[in-house]
Amino acid sequence: MTTVKRAKRSSDYPMLSIREAWLRVSSALEPLPPVRKPLVGAAGLVLAEDIIAKDSMPPFAAASMDGYAVISSDPSLEKSITGEQDAGVKLDLSVEPGTAVRIMTGAPLPTGADAVVPFEETGENEGVVHLKVIPKPGGNVRPVGLDMAAGETVLPKGLVLGPAEIGLLAALGQFQVWVHPRPRISIMSTGNELVAADETLRPGQIRDSNSLTLSVAAAACGFEVTAASCPVRDDSGKLELALVEALNNSDAVITSGGVSMGKLDLVKPLLAKLGEVLIGRVAMKPGRPFTFAMLQGKPVFGLPGFPVSSLVCFEQFVRPALRLMSGLNLLWRPCVEVSLAENLRHDPDRTEFQRAVVKADHDGFIAYSTGSQSSGRLKSLVGANALLILPIGTGDAPVGSRVKAFLIDQPETEEELPISH
Ligand code: AMP
Numbered sequence: 564m565t566t567v568k569r570a571k572r573s574s575d576y577p578m579l580s581i582r583e584a585w586l587r588v589s590s591a592l593e594p595l596p597p598v599r600k601p602l603v604g605a606a607g608l609v610l611a612e613d614i615i616a617k618d619s620m621p622p623f624a625a626a627s628m629d630g631y632a633v634i635s636s637d638p639s640l641e642k643s644i645t646g647e648q649d650a651g652v653k654l655d656l657s658v659e660p661g662t663a664v665r666i667m668t669g670a671p672l673p674t675g676a677d678a679v680v681p682f683e684e685t686g687e688n689e690g691v692v693h694l695k696v697i698p699k700p701g702g703n704v705r706p707v708g709l710d711m712a713a714g715e716t717v718l719p720k721g722l723v724l725g726p727a728e729i730g731l732l733a734a735l736g737q738f739q740v741w742v743h744p745r746p747r748i749s750i751m752s753t754g755n756e757l758v759a760a761d762e763t764l765r766p767g768q769i770r771d772s773n774s775l776t777l778s779v780a781a782a783a784c785g786f787e788v789t790a791a792s793c794p795v796r797d798d799s800g801k802l803e804l805a806l807v808e809a810l811n812n813s814d815a816v817i818t819s820g821g822v823s824m825g826k827l828d829l830v831k832p833l834l835a836k837l838g839e840v841l842i843g844r845v846a847m848k849p850g851r852p853f854t855f856a857m858l859q860g861k862p863v864f865g866l867p868g869f870p871v872s873s874l875v876c877f878e879q880f881v882r883p884a885l886r887l888m889s890g891l892n893l894l895w896r897p898c899v900e901v902s903l904a905e906n907l908r909h910d911p912d913r914t915e916f917q918r919a920v921v922k923a924d925h926d927g928f929i930a931y932s933t934g935s936q937s938s939g940r941l942k943s944l945v946g947a948n949a950l951l952i953l954p955i956g957t958g959d960a961p962v963g964s965r966v967k968a969f970l971i972d973q974p975e976t977e978e979e980l981p982i983s984h
């Protein structure tokens with residue numbers, strides 16, 4: 564007689580609030596250890612050291628306009644021109660009362676001079692310049708150390724290296740910097756029903772869309788992604804092999820599918836066997852079976868298989884976690900108050916993230932639902948730019964009521980999770 568293995572009816576894992584779940588994720592993770600990188604490869608990464616200027620910039624007082632270098636306290640407005648100073652060289656020129664030196668932008672100021680009068684405010688005739696204005700001390704001169712003084716901390720640890728920061732490092736001659744690397748991520752889809760997206764479907768099969776969706780979502784945040792080329796079957800041995808290989812090749816693993824209560828949902832028990840499961844259920848919709856475990860000191864995010872659930876869990880937990888591992892401080896997208904353009908159904912048993920299009924008008928933000936919010940309906944995320952947050956413990960939300968929403972097409976602006984439940 565064959566025995567039919569039944570799915571378990573209750574979970575061994577406590578139902579955590581979103582806040583508790585995030586606390587567990589964030590306490591288990593820290594920024595990846597710093598690596599030394601050449602400047603060109605450091606753009607967008609987080610600085611892991613304070614940068615102190617070894618020299619002052621500019622290192623010499625320089626003209627900031629083309630004109631004549633003069634002594635500002637010299638009252639004569641007619642001066643004989645004694646030479647010409649170009650940028651890029653330092654001639655042995657000096658300015659005395661009654662004289663001026665023709666000077667180009669960026670050129671070092673001749674000895675004695677303390678101001679530059681631009682060409683536009685002068686007239687020149689037979690080696691004599693006539694000033695039409697009285698020069699001000701320091702006028703049109705970039706003094707030593709205007710950009711930065713020697714010894715000054717010019718870029719603090721924790722800063723994201725953008726164009727200006729990289730430019731400053733190049734100006735200082737610092738071509739290698741200590742930065743936190745971006746985590747390398749492996750993505751694996753699990754499920755017997757799945758075939759690679761380019762294969763022909765047989766009855767009962769569906770295409771694996773999550774691998775690509777999650778890869779694109781991770782790449783959009785700048786993370787380096789390797790996706791398993793084909794979905795892994797719901798088989799403990801195969802899952803273990805794939806997971807161990809993924810762990811060996813990356814700093815974090817994202818799985819999709821196999822974390823619910825069915826008899827072939829084998830990911831949670833496997834994670835419990837190989838490491839420590841810190842989250843097994845979260846009071847959120849979609850995404851209740853979201854799972855988080857630490858294996859060999861690396862995070863594994865077990866996302867539910869339904870396409871909307873996996874992407875919402877990525878947005879809500881994985882993305883901020885990977886940002887934290889990158890050393891970034893700003894983890895959360897802007898969270899704003901919006902007015903509902905229509906009635907929304909909501910069960911009070913979980914916090915729900917409803918997909919919406921938010922538009923700004925003169926009164927603030929208005930949210931339009933993207934229609935049916937089934938977690939299998941990826942179309943509910945197509946074109947959506949916001950996740951409306953309908954808190955646990957509250958019921959249906961009538962038209963005109965105000966709720967909070969994450970603006971998911973905007974860059975992160977918040978350090979702390981803006982959800983208290
Ligand atoms: P699971 O979380 O494994 O119970 O999967 C729930 C449902 O999500 C499955 O029945 C599929 O319809 C769907 N699903 C699971 N994995 C994927 C995937 N990689 N791509 C698209 N749909 C998936």
Ligand code: MG
Nearest residue numbers: 754820821868
């Ligand atoms: Mg499955």
